[in-house]
Amino acid sequence: MLEKLRKLKELMCRAKTANVSPWPVLMQERLLADEKASFAEKLEFDAFLRPHFAYGTFFAALQAKALGLNRISVYEFGVGWGGGLMELERIAVMVEQETGVLVDVYGFDTGEGMPESLDYRDLPNVWQPGFFHLDVDALEKKLTKAKLILGNVKETMKDFIENEKPAPVGFVSFDVDYYSSTIDLLRIFDAQEDFLLPRVYCYLDDIIGDDWEIHCEYVGELLAIKEFNEQHEKRKISKINAFRFKRKIYAPWNEQMFVMHAFDHSLYCKYINPKPEWEEYKFGVAQ
Ligand SMILES: C[S@@+](CC[C@H](N)C(=O)[O-])C[C@H]1O[C@@H](n2cnc3c(N)ncnc32)[C@H](O)[C@@H]1O
Numbered sequence: 109m110l111e112k113l114r115k116l117k118e119l120m121c122r123a124k125t126a127n128v129s130p131w132p133v134l135m136q137e138r139l140l141a142d143e144k145a146s147f148a149e150k151l152e153f154d155a156f157l158r159p160h161f162a163y164g165t166f167f168a169a170l171q172a173k174a175l176g177l178n179r180i181s182v183y184e185f186g187v188g189w190g191g192g193l194m195e196l197e198r199i200a201v202m203v204e205q206e207t208g209v210l211v212d213v214y215g216f217d218t219g220e221g222m223p224e225s226l227d228y229r230d231l232p233n234v235w236q237p238g239f240f241h242l243d244v245d246a247l248e249k250k251l252t253k254a255k256l257i258l259g260n261v262k263e264t265m266k267d268f269i270e271n272e273k274p275a276p277v278g279f280v281s282f283d284v285d286y287y288s289s290t291i292d293l294l295r296i297f298d299a300q301e302d303f304l305l306p307r308v309y310c311y312l313d314d315i316i317g318d319d320w321e322i323h324c325e326y327v328g329e330l331l332a333i334k335e336f337n338e339q340h341e342k343r344k345i346s347k348i349n350a351f352r353f354k355r356k357i358y359a360p361w362n363e364q365m366f367v368m369h370a371f372d373h374s375l376y377c378k379y380i381n382p383k384p385e386w387e388e389y390k391f392g393v394a395q
Pocket of ligand 1: 184185186187188189190191192193216217218219220221222223239240241242259260261262283284285286288289
């Protein structure tokens with residue numbers, strides 16, 4: 109009898125992992141409209157317009173709390189028409205309420221759309237100067253919390269950390285499309301450890317796209333990340349391995365979640381796992 113129950117449980121777990129059941133999607137539908145559901149429950153079923161923002165911001169805040177930090181900063185690099193920044197603001201407020209960690213929000217953009225491209229590495233076959241022109245006044249009227257940093261990131265990122273002295277960076281969404289713009293933004297990860305969590309969640313928008321966008325490690329965001337890793341011995345940006353198996357609903361964003369590991373951060377090795385001694389694994393399987 110016990111053996112049969114164990115087998116049934118195992119089967120249900122497998123079905124869940126392979127997403128062969130429609131119930132996660134039904135739950136997602138219900139939770140999207142449920143104002144009273146907890147943040148964690150919504151996140152479990154991707155019940156956000158941008159679940160990647162929710163995941164990165166929430167887990168950055170939890171990490172900060174576990175490390176004894178009470179404030180973080182989160183970023184949208186490339187604001188476009190502003191929809192993403194408004195959603196990041198909304199999520200930041202929810203995460204503050206849920207975790208007690210304060211979340212500062214920043215958005216970086218030229219304010220005038222895409223700048224001139226550098227060369228083939230910026231994929232000018234996909235994007236052109238002037239695309240995604242932002243109505244700055246209209247967006248600024250709608251923002252409640254986020255700080256908009258306007259100008260080419262080649263200039264605005266240069267002294268950002270020194271001038272702004274932000275709370276530790278916890279989550280970054282890279283969505284400036286070009287290789288050259290991403291290279292300029294990656295300077296944020298050269299900051300001293302006081303301005304970074306030891307593990308910074310990163311969402312890379314421009315590594316999938318439609319069939320006209322053909323991404324690879326020799327162009328675009330992926331090339332910028334590769335070069336960053338080659339140039340930094342103790343800081344590496346790497347995909348969250350097998351992330352899709354942590355999710356109830358398999359979706360493209362599962363392939364776009366990375367983490368910047370600062371191995372030289374004095375808090376990197378601090379034990380923060382909420383499982384005390386992993387006791388639920390005492391009998392060889394998670395209970
Ligand atoms: C695809 S749009 C961003 C869309 C936005 N993240 C969203 O989800 O709604 C790309 C943006 O990156 C900005 N961008 C690209 N290169 C930039 C640079 N060097 N400096 C500042 N902004 C840049 C462009 O102005 C453009 O608005």
